[in-house]
Amino acid sequence: MRTILRNCVWLTAAVAAWAQPPVAPTNEPTESNRGDNVSNYNVLQSFELGYRWNTNGGDDGMYRSTVNYTNGIRLLSSSLNVQSREGHGGLFDQLQLNTQGLGNDPYQSAILRIEKNRLYRYDFTWRSDAYYNPGLTDSFGEHFMDTVRHLQDQDLTLFPQSNIRFFLGYSRDTQSGPALSTIQLFDGRGDEFPLFQNVNRQQNEYRLGGEVRVLGFRLNVLHGWEDFKDDTQRSLTVPEPGNNPNDLSQLNSFQGIEPYHGTSPYWRVGLFREGKKYWAMNGRFSYVAGARGFILNEASSGVGTFGANTFRQVLTFGNADRPTATGNLTFSLFPTSNITFTNQTSVYNIRMLGNSYFEQYTNGSATLPVYNFNYLGILTIANSSDVQIRLRRWFTVHGGFTYDDRRIHSFEATQQNSPPGTPVGVTQTNLLHSGTLGFRIKPVKPLTITLDGDLGRTNHPIFPISENNYTALRARVEYKLKSFRATAFARSDYNTNSASLDEYASKSRQYGVDATWTGTDWFSIDAGYSRMHLNTLGGINYFVATLGEVTTDQSYYVSNIHTGTLMARFTVRKRADVSVGYSHVQDVGDGRATAQGSGLYTAQPAFQAAQTFPLRFLSPQARISFRITQKIRWNAGYQYYGYREDFLTTQNYRAHTGYSSVSWSF
Amino acid sequence: MRALWGFIALCVLAPVPCLADDYVGSAVCRTCHADLYTPFYRNPHFKSIASGKEAPENTGCESCHGPGKAHVEAGGGADTIPRAFSRLAPTQVLDTCLRCHSQTLSRANIRRSEHTQEEVVCTNCHSIHKSTTPKFLLAKKQSELCYTCHANVRAQFSMPFKHRVNEGFMQCTDCHNPHGSNAPTWRMADRPHNTEQAQANEEPCLKCHIDKRGPFVFEHPSVRIDGCETCHNPHGSVNAKLLKRPVIFTMCLECHTGIGKFGPLGGIPQPSSTHNLADPRYQNCTTCHVRIHGSNSDIYFFR
Secondary structure, three states, X not given: OHHHHHHHHHHHHHHXXXXXXXXXXXXXXXXXXXXXXXXXXXXXXXXXXXXXXXXXXXXXXXXXXXXXXXXXXXXXXXXXXXXXXXXXXOOOOEEEEEXXXXXXXXXXXXXXXXXXXXXEEEEEEEEEXXXXXXXXXXXXXXXXXXXXXXXXXXXXXXXXXXXXXXXXXXXXXXXEEEEEEEEEEOOOOOEEEEEEEEEEEEEEEEEEEEEEEEOOEEEEEEEEEEEEEEOOEEEOOOOEOOOOOOOOOEEEEEEEEOOEEEEEEEEEEEEEEEEOOOEEEEEEEEEEEEEEEEEEEEEEEEEOOOOOEEEEEEEEEEEEEEEEEEEEEEEEEOOOOOEEEEEEEEEEEEEEEEEEEEEEEEOOEEOOOEEOOEEEEEEEEEEEEEEEEEXXXXXXXXXXXXXXXXXXXXXXEOOOOOOOOOEEEEEEEEEXXXXXXXXXXXXXXXXXXXXXXXXXXXXXXXXXXXXXXEEEEEEEEEEXXXXXXXXXXXEEEEEOOOOEOOEEEEXXXXXXXXXXXXXOOOEEEEEEEEEEEEEEEEEOOEEEOOOEEEOOOEEEEEEEEEEEEEEEEEEEOOOEEEEEEEEEEEEOOOOOOOOOOOOOXXXXXXXXXXXXXXXXXXXXXXEEEEEOOOOXXXXXXXXXXXXXXXXXOOOOEEEEEEEEEEEEEO | OHXXXXXXXXXXXXXXXXXXXXXXXXXXHHHHOHHHHHHHHHOHHHHHHHHOXXXXXXXXXXXXXXXXXXXXXXXXXXXXXXXXXXXXOHHHHHHHHHHHHOOOHHHOOHHHOHHHHOOOOHHHHEOOOXXXXXXXXXXXXXXXXXXXXXXXXXXXXXXXEEOXXXXXXXXXXXXXXXXXXXXXXXXXXXXXXXXXXXXXXXXXXXXXXXXXXXXXXXXXXXXXXXXXXXXXXXXXXXXXXXXXOOXXXXXXXXXXXXXXXXXXXXXXXOOOOOOEOOOHHHHOHHHHOOOOOEEOOOOOOXX
C-alpha cells in the first residue's frame, strides 16, 4: 500500500513539473498523511513557508514585466482540508482552503470551498496580480503601467444536489496604481506629451438565479447586474516640451477627469436535456442591456505649435448603450453508439449606439459643439452541422459544415463627409462557408493518429487582414505505452490571398514533438520541442514627407520561434528529490544579422526593421527537496532568466532568482 | 409487420436490467479495497453514501462500477466488474459519468465537444481515486493536464510575454470550457474551440479586461467585429502586450490602407498626409490614439 502511495506521489510530482513553471512553490509534496481527527472531522493541513530572492542586471523594467518575483518572506503555498468523516458534519461537511504566493508575490491566490451536503456549497476565489509593463517598444516607452489587479468570485449554491437549486453570486475586479499615458495637443499638427495617470477601475457583478428540473428538462435562469466605473485621473507634474523637438509646443499645466460609470443588467436562460442515450439538446439565450454614462473635463495650458500661448478646455459628456441579444440552440442525435450528429444554430445581435456632446474652448473662444453620432450593429446568424462516425473500432471519421451570415451596419459622421459631420450609413454582409473533414486512426492500441482540416471561404471580409480564403490542417500522432508517452504534431493555418491593399496573406506553421517517461520511482524525464513559423504579407499605404503617398510597399513580417523544454527529476536514496529543467525560446527571425533588411518589400528603413524581431528568452532551473521527516521537507531552488533582443539592447536583462523553504504537513 | 417483429425482438433481446439483489453495498467493497475506501470520505462522491437515501445503483462504489455481486462471488477479478473503467470504451466512460453529471449547464455541450469527438473523456483528465486536487478531482494540476495534449499551447505560454498560467494566477478554464461550449460568434472564420464566452457571448478576454469592454460611443470596429485576436495573441507572444507585431505602426497600417471594404469613407481610413511615417513620432500610433480600444470623446481615439 505504501509503495503504491509513494509511487503515486512520485508520479504526480514528476508530471507536475512539465510546463516549466517558476521554480517555487515546490512541487514535491510531503508524504500523504491521514490528518488528525477532531470531533467528527478530519483535518489535514500543509504549508510551505520560505524566502524568495532575486538579483538582476540589465533592464529591470523588462524583468518586472516578464517575471516580477522580488525578495521577501512568502507563504509559498498552503492547504487546509477539513472533512466530516461520516458526511454529517455540523455547519459544514467539507472545507478546503488553498493559497499560493501570499506575502507579496506578484501572483497570489486563495481558493475556498465550504460545503454542507445537500444544503449549500460556497466557492470563493481571490486573486491578485501585480502587473508592471514599461512598454518601451510602444509609444516611446510613455505608456507605462504599475498596477495591481484584484479579482474575486463568490458563489453560493443552495440545495446543490436537488432538483431545485438557487444561485447567488458576487464578483469584483479592481485595477489601481500609477501609470503613464500621453495626450496629443493643441491642434492636429501638435505634439504629444506624457501624463501621469492614477488608474482606478472597479467592476462589481451581482448574480441571482435558480434551476429547476421539469419533464426531464433543466431550466436555468440567471439575472445579473454588472456595474463598472473608471475614475482614472490624468495630470501633469512638471512642464513638458513634448516629443517633437522641431516645434515650439509646450504643455505647462494639465488636469483631466473623466468619470465613466455604467451598468449592464443581464438575463441568461439555459435549457438543456439529455434524452436518454439517443439525443440531447441545449439552448442558451441571453440579453444584456449595457449602458454607460460619461463626462470628460480637461483643461490644459501651454504653448502652441507656432509659439502662441494657448489655453484649452474640452468638455465632453454623453452616454453609450449596447443592448445585446444572443441565442444558441444545439441538437445532438446519437442513433447508434457509433454515430453522433449535431446541429447548432447561433444568433448574435449587438447594437452599439450613443452620443457624445463635445465642446471646446480655446483661448476663450468656444468652438461649435460637434455631435458625432456613431452606431455599429452586428447581426450574426450561424449554423453548423457535424457528424462523427466510428466505422471501425480503430477508425473514426468526422466532418462538418458551417454557414455564417453576418450583417454589419454603421452610421458614422466624419469631417470628410459632405457636408462635414453628416452621418452616413453603411451596410455590409459577410458570408462564410466552411467545411471540416478529419480521421482518427488507432492501428494498434498505444498509437493514435489524428488528421483533420478546415477549408473556409468568406466573401466581403471587413478588414484586409481578416481571413478570406483559408485552410487549416492539423495532424497529431500519439504513442502511449504504460509510463511512456510521445507525441508529435503539425499544424498549418494558411490565409491564402494575394497581398494587396485590401488583401493579406499569412502562413502559419507549427511543428512539435514531446515525450515523457516516468518509468521508475527515482527518475522521470519530460522533453519537448516545437517550432512556430509565421510569415505575413500585406499591402500598405502611407505618406512620407520626401516621397508623398507610397502605395506600392508591402508590410512583411517573419517570425521563426523555436521553443524547447526539458525537465528531469531524480530521487536520491528516497530522501532527496532533485529536479532540473531548462526552457528556451528563440525567435531567429528571417536570419538577418542587422535590423535593416535587404530592402525587400519596402525601401523605408523603419519598415525593414519591423519585418522581424529576433530575440532569445531562456530559463534554466534546479530544485532540491530534502525529506527531513515524513511530514517536513526542506526545499531550495534556483532559476535564471535571460532575455536578449538581437537588434535592441535597451530591454535586455538577466536575473537570478531563488528560494529556500520548509514544507510541513500535519 | 416487420416493425412489430422488430419491436418484439428488441423487447426480448434487450439487456436485462440489474436487479436490486445484485448490489452488495460499499461496505462489502471495503473488505478488500480498504486502501481505496478508507480515504473515500474525502471524495465528493462520498455524498452518495453519506446521504443514505440514494438507490443502490446511485450509491458509493457501485454507482460508478456497477453491481458487485458477481465480483464478490468470483472472489475478485477485473472481468467481473461491470464497469471497470480501464476497460471501458471512451463513450461508455462518458455515459457512466453523465448519469449524474449531465445536470450542470456548463456541461450541456459535452457530448458534442471537440474533446468528446477526439475520445478525450472524463477519466482522461479526472482521477476519482488518486486525484491531486480535491476540487474537481483532477488527475494533475490543470495546466499540466491541458499541456499533455496541447503542446503548442505550452510553447506559447513559455514566451516572455504571456498570461500568467504557469505562475498559477490563471487557469485554462478561465477562458476555455473543456466540457464544450457554444460556438463563438465574434469571428468569421477559423474560430477557437471550447472557448467559454463572457457575458452576452463576448470574448472571454472581457471577463477580466473590464475597461476594454465598453460600451463606447466610438468603438474601434476591429475589436467589436473580429475581436481581440485581430491585434493580440492571447496565450503568449514574443512581443510586449501580447501584440502580434513587435512595433505598432506596421500592425495598424495593415488594416488602415484606405482601400478596405467597409466604412463611411468606402474603406478603413489610411493615415492622413500629415503623418510622415519616416518620422519616429508617427511610428508610435498609440501615443496620440491612446484610447485605441474605444473612446467616448473622440472618433480618432485621442482621449
